[in-house]
Amino acid sequence: MARVYNFSAGPSMLPESVLNRAADEMLDYEGTGESVMEMSHRSKEYDAIIKGAEALLRELMEIPDNYKVLFLQGGASTQFAAIPMNFMNGSGKADYVVSGQWSNKAAKEAQKYGDVKIVASSKEQNFSCVPAVDKAELRPDADYVYVCLNETVHGNLMRKLPECGNVPLIADISSCFLSEPLDITKFGMVYGGAQKNVAPAGLTICIIREDLLGNARDITPSMLDYALMAENDSLYNTPPCYNIYICKLVLEWIKKLGGLDAMKKRNEAKAKILYDFLDESEMFKGTVVKDDRSLMNVPFVTDSDELNAEFIKACTENGFINIKGHRSVGGMRASIYNAMPIEGVEALVDFMKQFELEHKKAE
């Protein structure tokens, strides 16, 4: 069967060349006679894979030397707890910006560990925008400020970071990882689950400024202690070996395409095709204010639930899968991560135009 265009929010599409390469190397990785799936994580072959992945990530994201790169498990959601356990260790206060479902969940989890203040929220706007952060709301003695750069469910992207002075800024970048250049020096930590833009589900990458490490609470499980993971170069226990290997192949693919500047151009071009159509369509409407629109996750609706359902069904039948919106918000959502080719977005927009035209005729 022909491959479909998969608009899933995650796990999501991987570049076809990466999948082909992995298939070619499945039974015999570089003449070792074994699959990467079967390889010892302490072998010299595997050492080259994990070190190679880190080096490429550092190069592409321009990660300064005073930041550690950790390859962990547990998904982004585990970090919702690990972050307060590792960093809410001075005043016991942390300031959270709530711009959608994921930052909301992170704030809720952190409340178990200390004094969490929601310094800005766009909940009343149904997260159709990123809330403005009033500097006066931020507490100078907070242990950190927390944001989610790209809200995957609601489809907004934070383009302006809160001004938090000396308080470290921590960002969930799960759904915009490697989608465009990011100035790491503005952050104490950025992290994300890999299954949106980097690798299959099961790998979580954390990039943490060194001076913030080493103050985890005593009760912190060893597996969630970032300092311990860093001391052991992510090999404290068995890391998600195969996912790190796929991550390396994805990074090689990005490098070949020209790095993150090229990725950004490509992603802007793709998003523009879809947003331009949503702006002109009479049937389909985007749900996020223009300035805050995500390049990765594009939610949209028609004015009826029946029509939404009919459209989603028609999409599935025509090879555009996982276009249904998140169960908490309904409607549709097209996730157009790095691996989605421009042809996929063009084909979707053509299909939407056709669908709209046919319904106009029927009226």
Ligand SMILES: *Cc1c(COP(=O)(O)O)cnc(C)c1O
């Ligand atoms: C998907 C996602 C998560 C949750 O990731 P898991 O790996 O499933 O825990 C958290 N934050 C954002 C922004 C996401 O897109």
